[in-house]
Amino acid sequence: MAREHDDTTDMTKTTATTTATTERNEKDDMTETDGRDLAAIHQPVLLEDCVRLVTGGIAGRAHADHAPTIVDCTLGLAGHSTAFLKAVPEARLVGIDRDAEALALATERMGREGLADRFIPVHAAFDEFSEALDEHGIGRIDAAFMDLGLSSLQIDETDRGFSYSHDAPLDMRMDVSQPLTAERVLAEYDERALVRIFRTYGEEKFSRQIAREIVARRATRPLRSSAELNALVDEVVPKAHRPAGNPAKRVFQALRIEVNGELDKLARTLPQIALRLRGHGRIVVESYHSLEDKTVKAFMAQGLVADVPPNMPVVPPEARPFFRELTRGALKADEAEIASNPRSASVRLRAVELVRPIPRRYAERFETAITSDRQYGERN
Numbered sequence: 001m002a003r004e005h006d007d008t009t010d011m012t013k014t015t016a017t018t019t020a021t022t023e024r025n026e027k028d029d030m031t032e033t034d035g036r037d038l039a040a041i042h043q044p045v046l047l048e049d050c051v052r053l054v055t056g057g058i059a060g061r062a063h064a065d066h067a068p069t070i071v072d073c074t075l076g077l078a079g080h081s082t083a084f085l086k087a088v089p090e091a092r093l094v095g096i097d098r099d100a101e102a103l104a105l106a107t108e109r110m111g112r113e114g115l116a117d118r119f120i121p122v123h124a125a126f127d128e129f130s131e132a133l134d135e136h137g138i139g140r141i142d143a144a145f146m147d148l149g150l151s152s153l154q155i156d157e158t159d160r161g162f163s164y165s166h167d168a169p170l171d172m173r174m175d176v177s178q179p180l181t182a183e184r185v186l187a188e189y190d191e192r193a194l195v196r197i198f199r200t201y202g203e204e205k206f207s208r209q210i211a212r213e214i215v216a217r218r219a220t221r222p223l224r225s226s227a228e229l230n231a232l233v234d235e236v237v238p239k240a241h242r243p244a245g246n247p248a249k250r251v252f253q254a255l256r257i258e259v260n261g262e263l264d265k266l267a268r269t270l271p272q273i274a275l276r277l278r279g280h281g282r283i284v285v286e287s288y289h290s291l292e293d294k295t296v297k298a299f300m301a302q303g304l305v306a307d308v309p310p311n312m313p314v315v316p317p318e319a320r321p322f323f324r325e326l327t328r329g330a331l332k333a334d335e336a337e338i339a340s341n342p343r344s345a346s347v348r349l350r351a352v353e354l355v356r357p358i359p360r361r362y363a364e365r366f367e368t369a370i371t372s373d374r375q376y377g378e379r380n
């Protein structure tokens with residue numbers, strides 16, 4: 001079983017207060033919105049590496065008709081994005097987020113930091129990537145960035161139900177306008193489906209027992225709150241077999257991934273990005289649990305190896321890799337960053353550059369993946 005390194009839900013103690021103290025002096029990065037200091041609410045993970053990887057090669061790249069274009073698919077509070085725009089003064093940035101509140105706060109921050117004229121906000125899920133670019137008349141792009149998962153703002157908003165350490169309605173939607181909530185998953189999915197999501201997305205050993213108990217209990221009273229779900233898992237999982245931490249952590253993670261369709265959206269978005277890259281364009285992704293990282297790694301791997309049988313003595317030009325790896329495996333946060341920002345403990349940062357046009361065979365495979373529900377890990 002892959003090691004789970006998700007940070008979902010237990011970060012409430014590590015965000016606003018800790019980061020507020022460590023960043024109070026960095027006035028340049030500070031943005032006050034509604035009395036909230038955005039730079040302190042969410043500390044961007046591996047910021048310097050992300051700026052280097054996203055903007056490297058863009059600065060000074062002349063395009064006859066328009067500015068170099070960066071797309072941040074997970075804008076959040078724009079911690080990374082403001083740094084990208086400052087690093088490349090001629091670039092424009094499309095910032096996508098499905099959370100309307102995050103998008104509004106980020107837009108305000110861009111204005112306060114004098115970056116609004118180079119910023120295009122988009123309220124969408126990132127798997128609507130191509131439509132979003134089309135709507136703004138944008139063809140090819142120079143770099144795309146993803147910082148997956150939740151922002152500290154979302155984790156701290158206890159009423160959204162992401163946190164198992166606060167009692168709240170079982171909601172867990174990043175986009176509060178979508179109909180599917182965690183409560184509906186628990187009330188409506190059949191037992192087999194619940195087992196599948198707890199096992200696949202949570203790597204929970206007691207998936208079967210937990211799902212059975214949920215179905216038995218909801219016949220008389222549906223689960224409505226995170227405290228009720230915590231109590232149920234606490235009763236079902238034997239004390240001797242519990243992993244460290246809260247026994248419900250994996251179930252909460254699985255529900256969040258299901259409610260927001262996180263892995264399917266990721267698997268449908270990566271090929272859309274690749275097909276929009278200009279020559280030497282880059283894809284840079286920060287993942288926070290093993291299933292995300294597996295999806296990203298499998299996608300990038302397709303372009304990193306020569307497309308020939310192992311015993312072929314010479315690689316013909318058309319079979320050469322089309323991606324170049326910029327990170328040598330996954331980059332991780334160092335101890336100092338983990339100490340100041342615990343969310344960074346589970347990060348895996350991967351980046352590739354497009355070094356030649358995507359061969360037709362792969363382009364066709366990517367087109368298929370964009371409309372498919374299956375993930376790369378399952379297909380390959």
Ligand SMILES: C[S@@+](CC[C@H](N)C(=O)[O-])C[C@H]1O[C@@H](n2cnc3c(N)ncnc32)[C@H](O)[C@@H]1O
Pocket residue numbers: 042043044045073074075076077078079080081096097098099102124125126127147148149150151152174262265
């Ligand atoms: C970790 S935060 C990004 C923080 C940002 N890098 C910063 O420095 O402020 C992730 C953001 O991505 C958004 N997000 C997650 N999945 C998404 C999806 N499928 N489509 C669009 N936005 C998504 C979340 O709403 C959240 O605001």
